[in-house]
Amino acid sequence: MGLRVGSLEITSRIASHAVQPNLSPLPNVRNIIAVGSGKGGVGKSTTAVNLALALAADGARVGVLDADVYGPSVPMMLGLSGRPDSPDGKTIEPMRAHGVEAMSIGLLVDQDTPMIWRGPMATSALTQLLEQTRWGGEDGLDYLIVDLPPGTGDIQLTMAQKIPVAGAVIVTTPQDVATLDAKKALKMFEKVEVPVLGLIENMAVHVCSNCGHAEHIFGQGGGERMAAQYGVPLLGSLPLEVAIREQGDAGTPVVAAAPESPAAQAYRDAARRVAIELALRPRVTPSISASLL
Numbered sequence: 125m126g127l128r129v130g131s132l133e134i135t136s137r138i139a140s141h142a143v144q145p146n147l148s149p150l151p152n153v154r155n156i157i158a159v160g161s162g163k164g165g166v167g168k169s170t171t172a173v174n175l176a177l178a179l180a181a182d183g184a185r186v187g188v189l190d191a192d193v194y195g196p197s198v199p200m201m202l203g204l205s206g207r208p209d210s211p212d213g214k215t216i217e218p219m220r221a222h223g224v225e226a227m228s229i230g231l232l233v234d235q236d237t238p239m240i241w242r243g244p245m246a247t248s249a250l251t252q253l254l255e256q257t258r259w260g261g262e263d264g265l266d267y268l269i270v271d272l273p274p275g276t277g278d279i280q281l282t283m284a285q286k287i288p289v290a291g292a293v294i295v296t297t298p299q300d301v302a303t304l305d306a307k308k309a310l311k312m313f314e315k316v317e318v319p320v321l322g323l324i325e326n327m328a329v330h331v332c333s334n335c336g337h338a339e340h341i342f343g344q345g346g347g348e349r350m351a352a353q354y355g356v357p358l359l360g361s362l363p364l365e366v367a368i369r370e371q372g373d374a375g376t377p378v379v380a381a382a383p384e385s386p387a388a389q390a391y392r393d394a395a396r397r398v399a400i401e402l403a404l405r406p407r408v409t410p411s412i413s414a415s416l417l
């Protein structure tokens with residue numbers, strides 16, 4: 125990635141970090157970061173796409189894989205429609221939006237078809253999407269953000285086991301019941317030896333767009349308490365804000381729609397913390413990732 129400071133051009137390369145002991149990293153993706161949550165509707169997909177856009181805004185090559193086979197919402201959030209190309213009939217070209225690449229099962233099947241898939245089918249469809257997509261073309265990707273299905277059942281566990289993940293981010297709301305579920309997500313990643321990079325607390329505080337009054341609708345400090353209790357960093361805290369929902373629904377996430385807004389700044393801060401936490405993890409040895417280093 126490149127950064128210009130005055131007349132100075134700084135280029136750097138993001139290293140590939142270790143994945144689960146029994147897996148090897150994907151050849152064209154340096155780091156896969158899974159985004160999970162203990163329960164549904166806490167804002168996992170919103171967080172995943174905004175983190176992806178924030179990492180890309182810092183100069184990284186980024187992709188998003190929508191692994192939420194039961195409710196793929198990444199295409200809508202990135203404003204994508206139509207079918208991805210497969211020029212050779214074997215590999216799939218990722219779609220592109222707002223400076224990131226994206227792939228979703230939602231782009232390959234009819235949006236109105238309910239996906240009543242059993243575990244093994246869902247996992248094998250996802251593994252196929254992961255491996256057959258031409259992520260990053262010739263250069264590969266620095267980060268692939270995987271939006272996992274919500275929950276901690278067999279499907280999530282198998283996905284966390286089969287995808288070579290460098291680290292996981294857990295999204296929670298401050299509400300007690302959500303944080304209890306988030307603890308289950310934390311345990312699930314520990315069980316399959318995926319390092320948890322930290323927590324992101326979503327909908328932490330509602331700031332009234334009329335009067336500016338701040339209200340902790342789901343209680344205060346849940347994410348902070350949980351992070352302290354489990355010894356993982358709190359990577360960020362996002363407000364409950366109408367603009368975040370509206371821009372997500374409209375296909376231009378807040379980081380792209382209003383890059384100067386406090387919410388976009390909060391996502392950028394969180395994304396940098398994610399990158400820093402990952403950078404502190406053991407790197408892949410050069411022999412394994414010769415094509416990447």
Ligand SMILES: Nc1ncnc2c1ncn2[C@@H]1O[C@H](COP(=O)(O)OP(=O)(O)OP(=O)(O)O)[C@@H](O)[C@H]1O
Nearest residue numbers: 164165166167168169170274363364365368369372
């Ligand atoms: N910080 C926020 N402020 C306002 N609305 C939000 C915020 N985060 C998420 N939302 C909204 O909440 C709804 C659920 O968000 P999202 O789809 O990201 O959750 P999820 O955890 O991925 O859900 P699912 O369990 O269905 O996968 C969406 O309408 C989204 O726009």
